[in-house]
Amino acid sequence: MPLLLDYEHATQATSPQSNNILIYARDVQSSLTPTSTQRTTLIVAGCYIIAIGILWHVPFLSWIIYPFKLLTVGFHEMSHAIAGILTCARIHSVELDPDEGGETRMSGGIPWITLPAGYLGSSFIGACLIACGFDTNASKVACLVLAVFFLFTLWWARRNWLTWALILGMAALIVLFWFVAGGVALRYLILFIGVMSCLYVLWDVIDDTISRKVNSSDASAFAKICGCCPSQVWGVVWLMIAFVFFVAGILVGLAAFKQSAAQQESDSHHFLPVPGSSGALTLSPSNSILVTAGVILSALLL
Template sequence: MVHIAIPSYLPTQHKATAAAAAILKRAVTKDDVNHALTPTKDQKIVLIVICAYALGILVLWNIPYVNIILLPFKLVTVALHEFCHAAAGLCTGAKIRSITIDPDEGGQTLMSGGKWLCVMPAGYLGSSLLGALMVFAGFNILASKIVSVIIGVCLLATLFWAKNWLTRIITVLFVGLIVGLWFTPHGVGLRYVVLFMGVMSSLYCLWDIVDDTVRRKVNESDATKFAKKMHCSSRCCGLLWLLLSLAFLVAAILLGLAFLKNDPSLPDNHKSNS
């Protein structure tokens, strides 16, 4: 344990700043890293749930007829993918015309204007980043509640631009699910649904990138269009996006382990802290 001496004459508002500066100056040791990444009892449960979700999704994904169970969650992931295109377009001066989702898990965002350099990668990378954010939040109930509000706002924006009934129904149902789960005891139900959607979104993005670019099951994808604009190989773009998406997911888990150690929202932690 390293003790940091803070002068007592400093005003209260400056003590926290001085302490933070002293901590930043201190070299991070191997023991610090090991401690930060050693999971607590609750975090071990979250890691097991993440693995169980991933295994369950991969199994269900490849079983004909049974895989329809995943369809609503896939469509929500597609909605987030299209929202990210729209958000990137909006941030670069585009006017969003419409967002549509198809029953075959396809989606389309129509806009005029915007910067293609930002808009094209935003679908894959944006939705994988949102997925990673949900995985990170899954380590803590309060974080899950905050992220669920962010996801809810994204879906409401998608609803605003929606031009077909499937898009409207999917977004309304999932926003309704989020609102309903807020009232589960201690928000535990919300936490594990957010975590599931995080794993689902991350895996879907990874699989989609591999399918669209590496295996080339789709002739025209975001990556192929982006590659044509950049005058490079679509596989190179796909590989880069794949590595970035993997990095987001790994970073989400490591950051969750390091910074969301104790969840005060859980009943057991209330007892231990009292």
């Protein structure tokens, strides 16, 4: 009988903790269960993956996504440059070439940080864009962050005409989509760029380090510095991290942005609305001027 009482006491003592675990599990399940709007976003993202896969491997159609490939290469090189700045390197130039290659020239810094930053940084950027692609206002914020990235890239690539043409073209496309359907088109563009960036990293790592060894790749240079593992091993490690970023971007989007399409449209009318729209017209004259100036400034930055 005392054993029975002790067992009941132990059961009662642990039951609150078990209840907390169950409540936490239900909260996680609820936050990750997609709404109807999120299901649409996931379907669109899935269609993007299929379309990119087809366009990537059909030679006479690959030109359609060629600018976005170069943009992803730009993210890769920009990530090298940012890692270089954070490790006190001096950035000399950032260059892109028509063969979907790129080069970041720097002196100083910490190579075991700057070398993997290209693949991991561009996959992280892609994951952030995927998460922002679940919400219209978040997509607008993502565009402002991209504007800062673009400015730094233009500064470092001031002698590379291809980089200038790419960024100015992408800037025009982003501004155009900002004005379509109150920013809804912009959301799907940001989602596409995010998916494209993540897929490019996954495929590029497999192509350059796993399926074949490229001596000039980041993984080969990293393997020479570390000396403990071949480039293929580091390619697998980076591939796994990039895939985790990709999945994390989707999960963050599901958990953070639960608004319906109607709610997003309403919120979008009050956050950097298109000048002349109903949301902009309901603002006071002074606020309307500020909002218009904000949109124009973001367009100039982009």
